[in-house]
Structures are given as structure tokens and as C-alpha cells.
Amino acid sequence: MTEAAQVAAGRPARLPGWFVILWRNRKCRIGLVMLLVFVALAVLAPWITPYGPREDDYPPSIGPVAEHWLGTTARGEDVLSQLIHGARTSLLVGLAAGVLSTVIALAVGLTAGYLRGLVDEVLSFFTNVALVVPVLPLMVTLAAYAPVKGLWLIIFVISVTGWAYGARIKRSQIITLRTRDYITAAKFAGDSTARIIVREIMPNMTSLIVVGFMGACLGAIGGEAGLAFLGLGDPQTTSWGTMLNQANNGGAMLTGQWAWLVAPGLAFAALMTALTLINFGVDALSNPHLRED
């Protein structure tokens, strides 16, 4: 049976089915390949980097040379090694904060949308408050005054400030889904509310959840970079944000070390582009009209 025929045949091939649609979308294919490269770099970082990210036994502040493709920092660390290790931080923050804020958004959005009434009023109130609070100052304040420091603090701060938008979207989606006939049918079949939400409603909003998750990842990666650039990140970890921060403080512009400054910025741009491109494919998954035939 050909791959195409399997998609048409349905169930046994359902898992490849969604992947085929993603892969067929050209933008999404490029995004997937780019993301795969980043993941591979992050996972294999200790083995493929020429030097440790914190080894500072090299001549400081030199431009790109054969031993140091992207030059060294003001403290004499290898920029390329830092860049590759930085991918780990960005991906970890993106994944963890993305999952966390998606979970919060799901819990709040689904409860509010399904139960409606007073519960909805209260939860929507908090969602709206969270939407209008200026996120960056709040993140800065939280990160600056928190009693503990570290990467997980950053993840926590990004998650609790970034869930509201997703919750809002999920709430409106469930409001349209909860009055469908098959939900009424599930009630008549005696299913409990929790089961209806998890088993009947959630599978029908998968693509929305995935898109929300991608958006949350993007926001989280950007948030981490912002905090780190402002010097509020975890100084113990190597991330693209801290690299930018150090490049700025180390006078990269003055010493002419363009690579030190440009490389982390380009890496950010590339990772965000990858996620955005994948989102095109996920859109096609939920809306057949967007599929490239």
C-alpha cells in the first residue's frame, strides 16, 4: 500500500497521516529541518563543540580565526562553543515554559469555557487581568526580586506571565465545541464532565493546542533572551541572551568583534523562524483549505 493510500484508509495509518500533511507543506518542511538541526546541535553540544563554553584560557577579544571560527569573548572564551551550548538553554526554556503555560492555559480556558456561569466570570476576570498587565516589566520585577536564582526561576516567571492569551483562545474554542451534538450524545451516554472534556473535546482541538504551544515556546525563548540581555538571567548558564549581554558589556562593537554580537542574534532569528514555519503546517492540519495541493 502506498503512503497516500494509507492516509486515505485511515486508522492504522493515522500517526503518519498528520506527519505527511506537515511534511508536504513546504514552509513547514523547512521549519522542521531547521528545528531538527537545532535539536541535534543542542543534544550533541558536548561532543561537537571544539572547547568548553566556560574555558577561558584563550586570547581574549579576537575576531574570527581558524582556531576560533567566531572569535573569543572578552574573557577569552570560544564564541562558537558558547553558541552551540546556548541552543540547549533556549530549547529547554522554550519547551519547559511552553508546556507549563500551555497546561495553565488549558486548565483555565477549558474549565471556564465548559462550565460557563460564575466560574467563567471569575476565571475570565483573571485572564483579562493577566492579558492587560505589561508582561516585560512584570517579568523583570519578578526575576529581579525573586529570592532564588536560576534557569527554572526564569521558566516559572515566563510561564505565569504568558498563559493568558492561550487561555482566552481555548475558552472560545471550547464554547463552540461544547454545544456540538456529539457532546450532548456523550452526556446521554452517561459520561462524566471530566471525561467529556478530555476524551471528546480535547482531541478536536489538538491543532489549536499545538499552535498555542508553539506560540508559547516562541514567547518563552524571546522572554528568556530579553531577561538575560538585561542581566537578569542566570549567570551560571550559557544562553544566547547572556552572550548578547556579555558582548554588549565586553564592548564587542568597540573591538570590531561583529561575529560575537551577530551570531547569537542570528541563531535566535533562525530558531524563531523555524517554529513559525512549522506553525504554517500545523494550521494546514486543522484547516484542509490551507493544504498545498
Added chain:
Amino acid sequence: MALLEVRELSVTYRPRDGVPVRAVDRVSFDVAEGEFVGLLGESGCGKSTLGNAVLRLLDKPAAITGGTVVFDGTDITTAREETLRSMRWARISTVFQSSMNSLNPVITVGAQFEDTFQAHGIDPGHRAAELLAMVSLDPVVLRRFPHELSGGMKQRVALALALALSPRFVLLDEPTTGLDVVVQRSILDRLRELQVELGFAVLFISHDLGTVMEMADRVMVMYAGEIVEDQPARAMTAAQLHPYSRGLLGSYADPRAAQISVTYVPGRPPDLSREQRGCRFAARCPMVVDACLSEHPELLPAGQGLARCLMVDSPAIPGGFAVPGRARVDTAEGPPVLAVRDVVKDYRGGTRAVDKVSFDLHSGRVTALVGQSGSGKTTLAKLVTGIERPTEGSVRFGATDVGALRGRKLRAYRRHVQLVFQDPFAALNPTSTVAYALSRPLRNHLGLSAAEAGERAADLLEVVGLAPAAQYLDKLPHQLSGGQRQRVVIARALAPEPAILVADEPISMLDVSIRAEILELLDRLARDRGIAMLYITHDLLSARMLADEVLVLSEGRVVEGGPTLRVIRHAEHAYTKLLLDALPKPV
């Protein structure tokens, strides 16, 4: 030369992840100036694809793969987009089922008319108001926004827009499907008058047989991408040449007749992605002979028109698949299963949806609630099933007061009352298998184990005629046809062995050719299993076939009620007569 000449037109769908499907296969026909032609067929037969191809509106993955469409001397299949743009609307226009949703929501109706005139460089003057008057709308509507109009009014606006530039040909693709019966009737009556008055030609695509036969001068029947019969409407009503047309027309009857017998066409249309040898209808045909399986019949002159059948000259074999109108028992015995007494339902804002309605449901009997949309039928269904509580009055199931049930008790009550939904496409979760859908009520209400539920689910599928069950258990809804889905929905409703079944328009979304089949199933289930059924419909024919008792609802009140035969054959109330008049009358 005819106004529209279609020759050997083929349309093929080539989805990237599937086999090409030839949806329209070498179709040829003419539409003469001022002629009203009907195109009839069940869903998936290619009639809408043909309509879109005639306007060259096909989107990927569909494409015209052969043949020509010549309109008034211009070949539409090869014309440049610019040529088409000036032709569309000015000379060829269209109204779709969804046309009412194609009105721009942010500008007024008047502005949409101006846009149309401007695009074709015509001075509007007072034309818009005249056009609205033509479709029986007040000129005030020009200042309204689409959302301020009802569905019927919007569809009238769409029709007026289609006629705005006095086209010579109008394609109508299910223009009134989905609208209320009485509204449908008034729009269609007006349309026929306008067509006679203005003299434009019409290709009227519909699955609604009675309407097509009544409206059209000539009717073409389409099956599996081919035209199988083409005859003047009057001749076709009298004698159908193709067994498929015979099956379709057999599914229609006048509910007022003394004896009713309705047929259906068993089986499903062939899979067009495969090579078709022989007659495409052979698998469903009652008069099939060996030659039908090997020889593909041509569309040849027969009777007063054309037919594509090898057996066209043989005498018709009537059915083998008839559903007789069963003799009804007029009086019920024993205590009612459910008693509705003086029920009133007010909604917020003071609208009274149901006003002092009383009726009983008896086991093994079918009670039909008949009325147009907004008459309170569905609200009554919600009251009976406990989804809504009555404002006044009571709904009693044995000793239980349904209106007072909450939470766990309500869930327990639903074991005894189950629903069959109108739209089989919305009633099944697209992400769950048939086996899962059936197992839930079995496990929740009857407390069966997973294995027991699996076995019982298979039994249920056999009961509703989906055999062998193993073939259906692992299917997802999108892999089933509309009729099969509705059978699954019925099987799920039967699963907890309910005492009452509420069927809300269970056949209105199905193809005409299979409606009788589902009615027969519901009928058999109610009688054999002693289920008390509340059958909600706007369709008097199905009420006549299925119900023992009919209640006619208007504005929340029962205006007439009693044994089916008496209510339908000797209607007394003006509203019942209005509903009866709205039924199409084939000439």
C-alpha cells in the same frame, strides 16, 4: 443553437494523497433559451461539480479534464479569465445554498447592489428597490445589514442580486435547502413566476425530488457522474425510464393519499476512483441482467427523452424494496410511559417557546411533533429529555418528575430516554471510533465490562443493519456514509435499552433514496422493542409513514392533534393546511 451546450464534459478530482476520481464523466446536454431544467441526484453523484464546471468555478484538486461548455457561442472551458469576468453575473449568474452567507456582513444590502452595478458599469437608479420588490421584499431592506435579516430574506436578496443584471442563464444549486418549508415554498413560487416573466434559462440542481419535478420543464437524473435519464418533467412523473429514477421517484409520495407505499434504493453508489465496467447502477438495480455487468449502456433516445439503460424497453419491475404504509392502531392501551401535562417554557427575555402542551407517549407507539422551525418542537424535545426544565406544568416518567432531576439522577434518567440527532455528521465525534461511541452508554448505563461492551456493540450494529459488524467497529465517522452514520447514531441510542427514543428530524439531512430505509428501521425498532418514540419533523410524509399520532405545533401551541390519518387526510386547522400546501406537487 441552444443557449448552453455541454459536450462530453469530464471533471476529475486529483487529490495529492489519493486516487483520481472522475466525478463527472462525459456529460452532454443542452439548455435552451428560457428553459427550466432540473438536475436530480443523490449526494456525491457529481451534480454540484457539474454546476461549478459549467461556471468554471472549480477549485483544485478538481479540474475539467475533457469536453466543452459553450455558452451563447463562447467556449467557457478555454475562455480567458477577463472574458469570463465580464460574462459572469451579467449573462450567467448563480445562487448557491450558501449564497445567503456570501453577503458582505459589514455593508448594507443597498451597498451590495451598488457594488454589483458599478462593477459592470451600470447606473443603478432605482433598480435595487425594483429587484427587491421582485423577490417580495420591502425596499427598507436596502438599508439593513445582512445580520438583521432572516435566512429566508437573505436568500431572497441573493436571488435578487443574481437577477440584478438580467442574466440569460441562472444556475441554482440547492437554493432553498436548509430553509424552513413554508419559506422554501414561497421563494420557489416567486422564482417560477419570475422565470416565466423575465425568460431566463435555469439549471436547477437539487436532491429534493418533489420540488424539481414540480418546478422544471425538463429533468435530468444524474448517477455516479453520468446522466442516466433526461425527460420532460411531465413524462418522467408518469413513466420513468431508468430504474434509478424509478427508485428516486418511488421515495416520494403524497402523504394525503389513502394508501402510501414508499420505496428506497438499497446500497450505495459505486466507488468512482475505480474503473467502472458495465452499468454503474447494476449493483443496486432490481432488474439487473448479465449484460448490465459487462456492457456500459449509452444515453440513447427512449420514451420522450433519453435514458442510459439496457433494459429500458423491458417492463419495470416494481421494487423488491418497498416500505408499505403500515396499518396504525389509533388508540393506545395501558398507562403512558411519559406524560407531558400543560407544559410551558419561557426563555429569558419573555419569549414563550412552548405554551400549555400536553401529550402522552406509549410504549411501541410513535408520536410525531410536526411544525415549521421556531414552532417549539426542539424545545419540547429538550423538556422531555431533561435538558431544559419546564417553567410551568410537568413532565412525568412513571413516578419521576423529570423537571426536578439534577446531577446523578438526571444521568440515571437518561438511561431511559435517548436521542437520535438530526445531523449524523455532527452527532458522532470525528476523532472517536464507532466501537468507542457505542461502548460508552453500555459501560456507563449498563455497567458492562470492556469486553462485554465490545460484544454488545457488535450486536447493536447488526440490529441497525450494519453487518458484518466487525467491518464497522474500528471505523472513524468520516469513513462512513451519511446513512451509515445515522445507523450508528441510532445504535448508540438503543445501547442502554431505553424506554423512550426522541428522534429530532432524523432523516432530514439524508439522501432521499435512503430516507425510507432509516424510517423503516425506526419503525421496526419501536414496534419490536416496545419503545415509545417521539418523532420530531417538519415533513408530513415521514410523519404519515411512521407515526400513530400526530401533533401539529405552531408558535409553541398544539393547534391540531390526533390519529395520523385523520390529521393529515382531514386537516381542520389553517396551519396544518398551510404545511400541507407547502409540500411540492409533481405535475
